[in-house]
Amino acid sequence: MSEPATGISRADVVHLAGLARIDLSDAELDHLAAELPAILEHVASVQEAAGDDVPAMSHPVPVDNVFREDVVTPSLAPEDALAAAPASDQQRFLVPKILGES
Amino acid sequence: MTVETLVPFEEALTRYDPVMGLEIHIELNTATKMFCGCPTEFGAEPNTQVCPVCLALPGALPVVNAKAVESAIRMGLALNCEIAEWCRFARKNYFYPDMPKNFQTSQYDEPIAFDGWVDVEVDGETFRIEIERAHMEEDTGKALHVGGSTGRIHGADFSLVDYNRAGIPLIEIVTRTIEVPPEKAPAVARAYVSYVRDLIGGLGVSDVRMDQGSLRADVNLSLKPKGSTTLGTRSETKNVNSFRSVERAVRYEISRHAGILDAGGKVVQETRHFQEDTGTTLSGREKSDADDYRYFPEPDLAPVSPSREWVKELRATLPEPPAVRRARLQSDWGFSDLDMRDTIGAGALDLIVETVEAGTTPQAAKKWWLGEMARRSNESGQDIHALGITPQQVAEIQALIDAGRINDKLARSVFDGVIAGEGTAEEVVVARKLEVVSDDGALGAAVDRAIEGDPDAAAKIRAGNLGVAGALIGAVMKEMRGQADAGRVRELILEKLS
Numbered sequence: 001m002s003e004p005a006t007g008i009s010r011a012d013v014v015h016l017a018g019l020a021r022i023d024l025s026d027a028e029l030d031h032l033a034a035e036l037p038a039i040l041e042h043v044a045s046v047q048e049a050a051g052d053d054v055p056a057m058s059h060p061v062p063v064d065n066v067f068r069e070d071v072v073t074p075s076l077a078p079e080d081a082l083a084a085a086p087a088s089d090q091q092r093f094l095v096p097k098i099l100g101e102s
Numbered sequence: 103m104t105v106e107t108l109v110p111f112e113e114a115l116t117r118y119d120p121v122m123g124l125e126i127h128i129e130l131n132t133a134t135k136m137f138c139g140c141p142t143e144f145g146a147e148p149n150t151q152v153c154p155v156c157l158a159l160p161g162a163l164p165v166v167n168a169k170a171v172e173s174a175i176r177m178g179l180a181l182n183c184e185i186a187e188w189c190r191f192a193r194k195n196y197f198y199p200d201m202p203k204n205f206q207t208s209q210y211d212e213p214i215a216f217d218g219w220v221d222v223e224v225d226g227e228t229f230r231i232e233i234e235r236a237h238m239e240e241d242t243g244k245a246l247h248v249g250g251s252t253g254r255i256h257g258a259d260f261s262l263v264d265y266n267r268a269g270i271p272l273i274e275i276v277t278r279t280i281e282v283p284p285e286k287a288p289a290v291a292r293a294y295v296s297y298v299r300d301l302i303g304g305l306g307v308s309d310v311r312m313d314q315g316s317l318r319a320d321v322n323l324s325l326k327p328k329g330s331t332t333l334g335t336r337s338e339t340k341n342v343n344s345f346r347s348v349e350r351a352v353r354y355e356i357s358r359h360a361g362i363l364d365a366g367g368k369v370v371q372e373t374r375h376f377q378e379d380t381g382t383t384l385s386g387r388e389k390s391d392a393d394d395y396r397y398f399p400e401p402d403l404a405p406v407s408p409s410r411e412w413v414k415e416l417r418a419t420l421p422e423p424p425a426v427r428r429a430r431l432q433s434d435w436g437f438s439d440l441d442m443r444d445t446i447g448a449g450a451l452d453l454i455v456e457t458v459e460a461g462t463t464p465q466a467a468k469k470w471w472l473g474e475m476a477r478r479s480n481e482s483g484q485d486i487h488a489l490g491i492t493p494q495q496v497a498e499i500q501a502l503i504d505a506g507r508i509n510d511k512l513a514r515s516v517f518d519g520v521i522a523g524e525g526t527a528e529e530v531v532v533a534r535k536l537e538v539v540s541d542d543g544a545l546g547a548a549v550d551r552a553i554e555g556d557p558d559a560a561a562k563i564r565a566g567n568l569g570v571a572g573a574l575i576g577a578v579m580k581e582m583r584g585q586a587d588a589g590r591v592r593e594l595i596l597e598k599l600s
Contacts, residue, residue, distance in 0.1 A: 070167050
């Protein structure tokens with residue numbers, strides 16, 4: 001993709017929607033193709049505020065090493081685990097066929 | 103499905119050089135999952151070890167298992183890796199029903215361990231395998247494919263998913279590209295996986311059972327024309343469930359790639375599935391846009407920054423390095439270099455260690471594991487660890503031999519019985535009536551008949567040529583279906599013919 005860093009084409013939006021399995025109408029694609037670059041530009045202006053010497057954060061709070069001990073806690077009963085599944089069989093989640101849809 | 107044209111392995115190597123990369127996934131044996139307190143028992147009833155976190159129910163918050171991080175660091179150190187001072191988890195986004203979250207929590211550009219190496223030995227030659235990284239992630243659920251003809255994902259109508267395994271801590275070990283003398287490639291791949299199994303098994307952080315999936319190997323392979331430096335397109339073969347399969351998968355993919363390239367075709371970058379029964383690989387999934395995983399740092403988990411003191415403490419817990427341990431065992435056992443090489447090659451080092459610990463001499467342990475068990479393993483294609491016989495059982499059977507109750511030949515029948523689940527060695531001996539006969543009455547009669555049947559041999563023994571006694575002993579053993587006490591038979595023959 002040879003677009004500038006903040007640029008995003010309509011084709012990019014189609015690609016992203018495909019990856020995210022979101023079915024978008026033509027009107028929605030047009031709308032997002034215009035809106036996403038604006039969002040990215042906004043984010044870019046935030047990036048300018050921080051110099052190269054400021055490391056990127058993935059967390060609002062600088063905290064490391066939040067661990068739990070390796071101790072078993074109760075699991076759900078299988079009927080509860082499966083209660084919200086659209087379909088189940090043999091105490092398993094039933095899902096549509098995996099291959100052959102592309 | 104297109105018919106593949108295969109080029110015989112040796113011929114393929116006259117025109118191409120293989121380039122390999124190996125990925126090994128190791129399930130840790132922690133009591134609980136990577137990010138929640140669900141238990142990790144193998145073989146539990148479906149969906150009995152799941153909770154809101156590993157089912158990705160809304161609002162659930164993962165927390166890292168400290169023991170899993172400790173195990174990951176120890177593995178990294180054992181693989182001679184650097185341990186990251188600071189690293190994060192990342193979301194690997196993809197849609198596949200084995201991951202309820204629609205992403206796998208993994209690590210991306212900040213693995214916990216990186217830049218390591220191991221030395222593996224093939225035919226007495228050492229090859230250094232460089233480790234690019236070892237990172238922490240979580241295992242996926244298990245899907246049962248229903249419909250179609252084979253129970254495979256191809257042609258299935260729908261799938262049934264069990265999430266017990268989803269979220270179990272996994273460490274993925276990735277090598278750098280491996281280029282070794284082409285003809286050695288399959289054996290080096292096998293030796294590497296076998297070495298890692300022993301190394302990690304020695305740390306006690308995983309069961310490392312290929313047959314149960316706690317150690318899984320993926321073989322990435324491409325070919326480049328001789329003299330070229332341009333890498334070819336690679337295939338990724340999954341479902342490789344034994345050391346032998348690792349070797350076979352490499353050989354098969356070399357033959358298959360060469361067939362495609364010879365015909366002027368292009369190798370497709372895809373996932374392939376190894377077929378244990380035929381030794382071939384089948385096309386799984388083509389790499390496509392869907393492999394754009396859009397990794398990003400996991401916002402629900404805090405970064406991991408192991409202190410250097412902790413890393414130092416963990417380094418001190420590592421067992422002696424495999425090379426040192428092997429040298430010590432070889433010297434303790436009095437094995438020759440060749441014995442040792444065969445032991446390593448058969449993947450039987452720990453089996454012999456445990457058999458010796460159970461009271462058998464090293465020589466006897468070697469005899470059974472490298473002879474009888476290696477043969478059974480080769481014939482059945484099963485891993486030598488998965489034959490259904492334990493070192494303790496081998497030691498029990500050898501003890502019966504040492505007590506003179508059975509002999510080596512009868513022991514084979516005892517192995518059959520123990521493997522078939524007929525009970526302990528003792529019970530099998532009784533039920534199958536395998537005890538050797540050392541009662542002089544029965545033996546004497548058989549010896550008389552053997553002497554009568556072979557007057558020539560009898561005459562030679564009378565004349566002092568004791569070497570001929572073997573023929574008569576053989577005749578007695580044959581008559582008594584191998585159940586005679588050979589030592590006593592010999593004594594009786596010599597007594598009668600003196």
